[in-house]
Amino acid sequence: ESTLGRAAAQSGRYFGTAIASGRLNDSTYTTIAAREFTSVTAENEMKIDATQPQQGRFDFTAADRVHNWAVQNGKQVRGHTLAWHSQQPAWMQSLSGSALRQAMINHINGVMAHYKGKIAQWDVVNEAFADGPSGARRDSNLQRTGNDWIEVAFRAARAADPAAKLCYNDYNVENWTWAKTQAMYAMVRDFKQRGVPIDCVGFQAHFNSDSPYNSNFRTTLQNFAALGVDVAITELDIQGASATTYANVTNDCLAVPRCLGITVWGVRDTDSWRPQHSPLLFNGDGSKKPAYTSVLNAL
Numbered sequence: 001e002s003t004l005g006r007a008a009a010q011s012g013r014y015f016g017t018a019i020a021s022g023r024l025n026d027s028t029y030t031t032i033a034a035r036e037f038t039s040v041t042a043e044n045e046m047k048i049d050a051t052q053p054q055q056g057r058f059d060f061t062a063a064d065r066v067h068n069w070a071v072q073n074g075k076q077v078r079g080h081t082l083a084w085h086s087q088q089p090a091w092m093q094s095l096s097g098s099a100l101r102q103a104m105i106n107h108i109n110g111v112m113a114h115y116k117g118k119i120a121q122w123d124v125v126n127e128a129f130a131d132g133p134s135g136a137r138r139d140s141n142l143q144r145t146g147n148d149w150i151e152v153a154f155r156a157a158r159a160a161d162p163a164a165k166l167c168y169n170d171y172n173v174e175n176w177t178w179a180k181t182q183a184m185y186a187m188v189r190d191f192k193q194r195g196v197p198i199d200c201v202g203f204q205a206h207f208n209s210d211s212p213y214n215s216n217f218r219t220t221l222q223n224f225a226a227l228g229v230d231v232a233i234t235e236l237d238i239q240g241a242s243a244t245t246y247a248n249v250t251n252d253c254l255a256v257p258r259c260l261g262i263t264v265w266g267v268r269d270t271d272s273w274r275p276q277h278s279p280l281l282f283n284g285d286g287s288k289k290p291a292y293t294s295v296l297n298a299l
């Protein structure tokens with residue numbers, strides 16, 4: 001009887017989950033999480049509103065709870081996330097221009113200093129591209145500080161913790177034919193050409209009826225890897241949790257040498273941000289779903 005983490009390790013990869021600090025006193029939850037997974041992402045606790053609730057006052061209480069649990073249980077940590085339009089504290093939402101630009105840099109410096117040397121991968125920038133056919137950047141207060149905000153974030157991050165792999169992370173970028181995927185590809189290619197420090201691209205992989213899995217996901221992973229970055233599946237959940245689709249996604253990662261690992265976005269369906277989709281690998285009672293066995297067999 002193996003586990004997801006042990007099976008993934010056979011090919012040098014991790015198998016991770018999002019962890020919510022509020023569930024760490026639920027023993028069914030922690031038993032599964034400790035047993036099955038080798039990487040942890042804080043579901044909300046390392047976000048901007050949680051780590052800098054007031055400008056200049058950092059609070060790592062909840063983030064450290066998740067990080068300490070991970071370390072005590074022998075897991076690596078993906079840091080999520082430093083620069084994002086969402087889950088910004090009110091003080092940041094009200095900033096613009098050079099004040100916001102400097103606040104973004106200060107935030108990156110403050111959080112990365114706290115975790116220096118203790119985070120395997122950081123999602124430095126999250127969800128900066130628009131959905132739909134435009135291929136444009138998403139409009140946001142950060143974007144309005146200037147198109148160079150993403151590379152500024154990555155340069156600050158490299159200086160703050162040179163040991164961490166620095167990732168750009170987004171959703172609806174799994175399908176190679178989508179304009180958003182092509183826009184992200186053009187940005188990463190440009191960063192690599194100009195020496196902007198980027199190490200990895202995270203594909204959230206929230207698959208549902210609006211954004212279904214497509215077998216060209218493997219092509220996407222291969223094409224990004226060919227630019228000279230690692231790739232990772234960072235927030236996997238699949239509406240309905242088809243065992244076949246879970247196996248396909250797993251095989252897509254395994255087919256790409258630079259695919260570092262897979263993270264599912266929660267433990268049980270009842271822990272999911274979309275519980276009505278029943279998108280995860282464990283039932284609410286902690287039992288394994290068919291998708292679990294399918295992933296384990298694919299690994």
Ligand code: XIL
Pocket residue numbers: 043044126171204235273
């Ligand atoms: C979600 C969390 O799962 C929820 O608990 C929270 O209310 C909203 O954020 N993309 C991301 C994640 O990068 O941070 C999001 O997590 C899901 C979509």
